[in-house]
Structure formats: C-alpha cells, structure tokens
Amino acid sequence: MEIAVVGGGSMGSNHVRALSRLDEVHVAGVVDVDLQRAQALADRHGTSAFASVEDLLTCCTPGRDLHGCVVATPTLSHLPIASQLIEAGVAVLVEKPAAASAAEAQELGRLSESYGVPMMVGHIERFNPVVRELAGADFEGPTHIDIRRVGPFTPRIHDDVVVDLMIHDLDIVRFLTGSNVVDVQAVGKPVLSEVCDLAVALLTLESGTTVSLMASRLGQKKQRQLDLTFEDHFVRCDLLHQSVLVQRGQQGGLTTEGFGFQQTMNEEIRYLENRAEPLVSELSAFVATIRSGDTPPVTIADGVEALRQVERVRAVIGKAIDSGVGTGPLG
Ligand SMILES: NC(=O)c1ccc[n+]([C@@H]2O[C@H](COP(=O)([O-])OP(=O)(O)OC[C@H]3O[C@@H](n4cnc5c(N)ncnc54)[C@H](O)[C@@H]3O)[C@@H](O)[C@H]2O)c1
Structure with a gap:
C-alpha cells in the first residue's frame, strides 16, 4: 500500500x-x-x-x-x-x-x-498499550481521574497548551469513561509565549466521576501520568514508560494490643502484553481501515468532540483570565 x-x-x-x-x-x-x-x-x-x-x-x-x-x-x-x-x-x-x-x-x-x-484522526494515546489495557480492564467506574502531561517549552509550537497537550487527555477521559462532561472549571496562564503554556481543568462527568487535568510546557522533561482512584483501590499509570501499578488497601481491624487500625497495601504491576510503539499501531490501524473500508478506531467525530472539549476549557480559561483569576504571579 x-x-x-x-x-x-x-x-x-x-x-x-x-x-x-x-x-x-x-x-x-x-x-x-x-x-x-x-x-x-x-x-x-x-x-x-x-x-x-x-x-x-x-x-x-x-x-x-x-x-x-x-x-x-x-x-x-x-x-x-x-x-x-x-x-x-x-x-x-x-x-x-x-x-x-x-x-x-x-x-x-x-x-x-x-x-x-476514509478519514482517521491521530489521537495517538488511543494506541498507547496502557490506555488499551485500561479500556479492556474490568475496573468499575473510577471516582476520580487525574492526568498530568508536562513537557519542556518548544518555541516552534504556536498552539496553546490546551489544544496541543490537554486534548490528548480530554480524548482519553471520553474514551475510557464514555461519559459526557457536565461541568468545566479551569485556569490557565501564558508564561513563556503569548498563549497559555500552563492549564489546569477540573471536569465533572455525567457519571459523577471527577477529573483533574494539568497540561504544562514549563517542565524540564516529559511526564505523562494518569491516576485512577476507586473506592477500594488506586491505579497509577505512566503513559510514557507504559506501566500500570495497582494499589489495594486492606483494613486490618484491631491489633492484638486492642487499639488502633492497621492498614496493609497490596501492590501489583499489571503486565502489559503489548508494549508496541503507539505510532506504529496507529498507522497499522490506518492501513487496515483503508484496506477494509471499516470505520477507523478514531473517527473524525472523535476529533470534533475533542475539539469541542478544548473550546469549552479555553472559554472558561478566557473568562478566568479576563477577571484576573489564576493568572499570578507570572501571567
Ligand atoms: N500526536 C502527537 O502526539 C503530536 C505530537 C506533535 C505534533 N503533533 C501534531 O502534528 C502537526 C505538526 O506538528 P510538528 O510538531 O511536526 O510541526 P513542525 O513545525 O515540526 O513541522 C511541520 C512541517 O510542515 C511543513 N508545512 C507547513 N505548511 C505546509 C503545507 N502547507 N504543506 C506542506 N508542508 C507544510 C513545515 O515546513 C514543517 O516542516 C501539528 O498538528 C501537531 O499538533 C502531534
């Protein structure tokens, strides 16, 4: 082909x-x-x-x-x-x-x-083995999702950090939860460029799950961390190094001395069967779509929805900046 x-x-x-x-x-x-x-x-x-x-x-x-x-x-x-x-x-x-x-x-x-x-959109994190693992896991809906995406400043990028970086996480959240966003709060600030280089958003989903997203290009090195909080366990994922750590708490009850609670922690590192390079998987999916004529795994409708979320977050940030909220001390 x-x-x-x-x-x-x-x-x-x-x-x-x-x-x-x-x-x-x-x-x-x-x-x-x-x-x-x-x-x-x-x-x-x-x-x-x-x-x-x-x-x-x-x-x-x-x-x-x-x-x-x-x-x-x-x-x-x-x-x-x-x-x-x-x-x-x-x-x-x-x-x-x-x-x-x-x-x-x-x-x-x-x-x-x-x-x-056929048309497909390059939301590459859909092909990250960690995201695939989470999408296929039998986790009940998380009570909270926290994603931090940090990188160094790159002068050649003129897009703001919401559309450049946070868009990945807006798409991941929608893909993993399938739940609509019902409320958006956000702040952001231009620091090294004319547009926002740092943005923080707090979303509430229809399912009740809350989501905090931080996207920044004021870091010294790349970090891509995704945490899921459940009622009785916590899942920490590294999207860059492709690892998933599950922590389960165990209530101990009364100690032999008859006072206090002890809590122990089980940790398991889930084995990722496929640590393939996401870009190669994305391109293979594009080739398969052309060959089969089937709907691609990331459609243009997904791309539209991700941009709608970006526009919502940007609008809230715009209002915050206009009213001077969250812009100091550098903004
Ligand atoms: N999926 C991801 O994780 C990811 C990461 C980085 C960039 N991107 C996206 O990829 C796109 C490109 O970003 P980049 O970082 O590679 O930019 P870049 O500036 O490094 O490269 C863009 C290239 O396009 C060329 N170009 C500009 N206008 C053109 C035109 N009309 N016809 C042909 N060539 C043209 C430029 O000369 C340049 O070589 C952006 O939309 C960006 O958001 C996605």
Missing part, C-alpha cells in the same frame, strides 16, 4: 520512520513547503520529495500508486490540505488536533462522508 506524508517536520519525520517499519507499506513520498527538508527526509527513506500536495497528486494517481496520506503540518493547514486529498479520493490520517476548530473538523467530516473517503 502506498502512503505519503505531508509535513516533514518533527511529527512527519516520526510518521515516515514508523511507516517504513510496516511490511505492507511503501512510503509514496514526502511533501513539505520546505523542499530541502522534504528531500532530506525522502532520501533517508528511499522515496520522493514534493513541494506541494498538487505536485504529489500530479505524480501519483489516487487508488493506483497513492492510497493514503498522513497530514502532519501545522494545525491551521489541516483543513485545506486534508480537503484537497479527500476531494482527490485519497484516505487521510490527520494529526491531532483534527483542525483548527470543531467547526472546521466537522467540515472535514462532511467532506469525507460525501466523497466516501
């Missing part, structure tokens, strides 16, 4: 590398407005470079030597680039966020439906 990648930057390079690991895939080409960048990446993987999607479509015939495209360009260009590919009949895997707004993402959904062209 012939798959091209549009955008040869940080994420696009990862896609080309991961696609090259799939036996059934040949990288049809790399497209980047910076042709030198596209050429350097294409040379490393034995494929062709193009300066635009038009050039790619002139050289490759959809359905014959171009079956799908990954769009890994800056978010503002997702709508025009993905539209052009869908209209040409090429299946699209668009990086997260699906588009610059929920309305734009909906537009992509309408297009892919009317052209009958």
